[in-house]
Amino acid sequence: MAKARALCAVSLANMLEYRAEIYLWVLASVLPLILLGVWAHAAEGGAFPLSSVEFIRYFICVFVVRQFSFIWVIWEFEELVVSGNLSHQLLQPLNPVWRFLASHLTERIVRLPLVALVVVICFCLYPRALWLPRPLDVLQASGLLVLAFCARFFLQYMMSMLAFWSERAAAIEELWFVVHLFLSGLIAPLDVYPEPVRRLTELTPFPYLIYHPVNLLLGRGAPLGRAALVLAAWGGAAFVVQRWLWKRGLDRYSAMGS
Amino acid sequence: MRRHLRVLGTFWRTSLLSELEYRLNFLLALLSSLGHALGNYFGLTLFYRGTGSLGGWPFFQALLVMGTFTTLSGLSRVLLSPNLARIVEHLRTGTLDFVLLKPIDTQFWLSTRRISPWGVPDVAFGLSMIGYAAHHLSLPLSSLLWALVPLGWSCMIQYSLWFTLASLSVWYVKIHNVTEVLNGLLAAGRYPIDALPPGVYRFVFTFIVPVALLTTVPARVALASATPRWLLLAAAFALGAFVFSRAFWRFALRYYTSASS
Numbered sequence: 001m002a003k004a005r006a007l008c009a010v011s012l013a014n015m016l017e018y019r020a021e022i023y024l025w026v027l028a029s030v031l032p033l034i035l036l037g038v039w040a041h042a043a044e045g046g047a048f049p050l051s052s053v054e055f056i057r058y059f060i061c062v063f064v065v066r067q068f069s070f071i072w073v074i075w076e077f078e079e080l081v082v083s084g085n086l087s088h089q090l091l092q093p094l095n096p097v098w099r100f101l102a103s104h105l106t107e108r109i110v111r112l113p114l115v116a117l118v119v120v121i122c123f124c125l126y127p128r129a130l131w132l133p134r135p136l137d138v139l140q141a142s143g144l145l146v147l148a149f150c151a152r153f154f155l156q157y158m159m160s161m162l163a164f165w166s167e168r169a170a171a172i173e174e175l176w177f178v179v180h181l182f183l184s185g186l187i188a189p190l191d192v193y194p195e196p197v198r199r200l201t202e203l204t205p206f207p208y209l210i211y212h213p214v215n216l217l218l219g220r221g222a223p224l225g226r227a228a229l230v231l232a233a234w235g236g237a238a239f240v241v242q243r244w245l246w247k248r249g250l251d252r253y254s255a256m257g258s
Numbered sequence: 259m260r261r262h263l264r265v266l267g268t269f270w271r272t273s274l275l276s277e278l279e280y281r282l283n284f285l286l287a288l289l290s291s292l293g294h295a296l297g298n299y300f301g302l303t304l305f306y307r308g309t310g311s312l313g314g315w316p317f318f319q320a321l322l323v324m325g326t327f328t329t330l331s332g333l334s335r336v337l338l339s340p341n342l343a344r345i346v347e348h349l350r351t352g353t354l355d356f357v358l359l360k361p362i363d364t365q366f367w368l369s370t371r372r373i374s375p376w377g378v379p380d381v382a383f384g385l386s387m388i389g390y391a392a393h394h395l396s397l398p399l400s401s402l403l404w405a406l407v408p409l410g411w412s413c414m415i416q417y418s419l420w421f422t423l424a425s426l427s428v429w430y431v432k433i434h435n436v437t438e439v440l441n442g443l444l445a446a447g448r449y450p451i452d453a454l455p456p457g458v459y460r461f462v463f464t465f466i467v468p469v470a471l472l473t474t475v476p477a478r479v480a481l482a483s484a485t486p487r488w489l490l491l492a493a494a495f496a497l498g499a500f501v502f503s504r505a506f507w508r509f510a511l512r513y514y515t516s517a518s519s
Contacts, residue, residue, distance in 0.1 A: 020432075021432055021435050024436060024438065024439055025435060025438070027439045028435065028438035028439045028441070028442040029442060030442050030443060031442060034443075034445060034446045034454075037454045037455050037459045038305075038312070038453050038454060040455060041313065041454060041455040042305050042311070042312060042313075042453065045311065046305075046308050046311065048307075048308055125458060168280075168283060168286065171283070171286040171290075174286070175286065175289055175293065178290055178293035178294055178297060179293065181294075181297060182293075182297035182300065182301065187297070187304075188301065188304050192304050193304065194307070197300075
């Protein structure tokens with residue numbers, strides 16, 4: 001426990017040092033806000049399952065929710081393995097996964113002020129969309145977000161382990177991200193998808209990362225139990241596989257003689 | 259001019275040869291581009307379910323804009339982004355000294371030294387979208403050829419924006435994130451500017467991040483619906499941005515002190 005606290009304190013200090021870069025990453029993630037404009041404008045002229053105001057709220061929530069699913073561990077891990085710097089970390093009596101987890105967690109805290117500012121600007125642009133989510137919804141959505149964060153983190157960490165076998169492990173994440181982009185509800189609420197595509201997305205973990213937490217915040221309801229179960233199952237499975245690959249990978253790593 | 263072309267040929271041949279060492283990368287880039295193209299196409303169809311339309315643009319006209327966007331972003335992955343990392347590296351380590359000594363324009367050397375084939379699939383998918391849309395709209399070939407003129411301006415604008423950012427790394431080396439912000443904003447260019455709500459959105463995406471000039475204007479020229487006002491704005495912006503990027507680079511160089519001095 002003391003270890004965890006020390007780890008978090010160190011990475012928080014580290015992240016605060018890099019706050020300018022983190023703020024730029026937040027600004028780079030404005031895609032939902034662009035789509036907000038496009039969908040809100042389109043909804044004024046057409047018949048969609050959501051009204052213009054609902055679209056605005058939907059995409060503001062997507063912007064916020066998405067901040068919790070930014071994971072970059074695979075690039076850092078790949079760099080560590082390819083450069084051989086992983087050896088330094090191996091000397092310490094701590095699995096590097098905890099260090100990465102701490103840095104990802106504390107980075108969220110550093111993000112928050114700018115995210116809040118962007119949300120305020122959005123509501124200034126669209127005062128008619130202003131609303132307060134119900135406290136219970138916020139609580140439930142936060143719970144889902146924690147699970148979503150863990151699932152995303154361990155899934156990506158699992159893929160990072162491939163760095164022991166290939167120098168281009170991050171390419172897997174790039175492909176994964178394409179699917180995530182289009183199936184998670186990031187580009188549009190799944191309500192506007194054709195029914196067969198929508199059923200297809202429900203078979204993947206993606207809607208549980210964005211679409212369902214957003215719906216909870218909007219008070220539109222979501223299959224809370226199922227979402228929690230799916231996310232926990234994916235995260236848990238990834239955690240187990242990650243451990244297994246880590247042991248296998250380390251054998252290979254040392255065999256490479258670095 | 260001849261000399262520049264010869265140098266360009268050498269640059270591109272050598273960097274292609276070195277990049278083609280990694281063939282698996284090409285397969286991965288192809289898959290990722292295919293996924294993006296399909297997803298973007300699907301995303302566009304969503305606006306046209308029900309009675310919707312995108313700012314009054316029929317589906318195939320909007321597809322023309324998306325094709326232009328995909329082509330341009332592919333071109334920038336081929337020509338621009340591979341050089342950016344190296345410029346920053348030159349500035350950080352001080353090896354820009356050697357480039358400055360070369361008997362050729364430094365901006366030319368820095369902007370053309372590298373080429374990367376990983377954006378080629380994007381260009382191919384973008385052109386396919388344009389072809390498919392043009393076929394459905396039965397656009398004559400001549401209007402597509404006319405659209406190449408504003409497309410040239412778009413390339414100039416994109417290059418100038420990007421090189422101006424690269425020049426900023428004289429003061430601030432972690433420019434990579436800034437280009438990510440630019441890329442994030444440029445994503446708006448896959449829709450016609452009329453799809454964005456009037457007011458703040460349209461102003462920002464016309465004058466600050468000029469995606470309206472990058473993609474909507476060439477598409478409008480192909481559709482023969484461009485107004486002189488837009489054409490003039492695009493041409494002036496392209497010229498102005500290019501001149502500015504050169505001037506700004508010269509200005510930035512004055513603050514370049516090499517490493518360790």
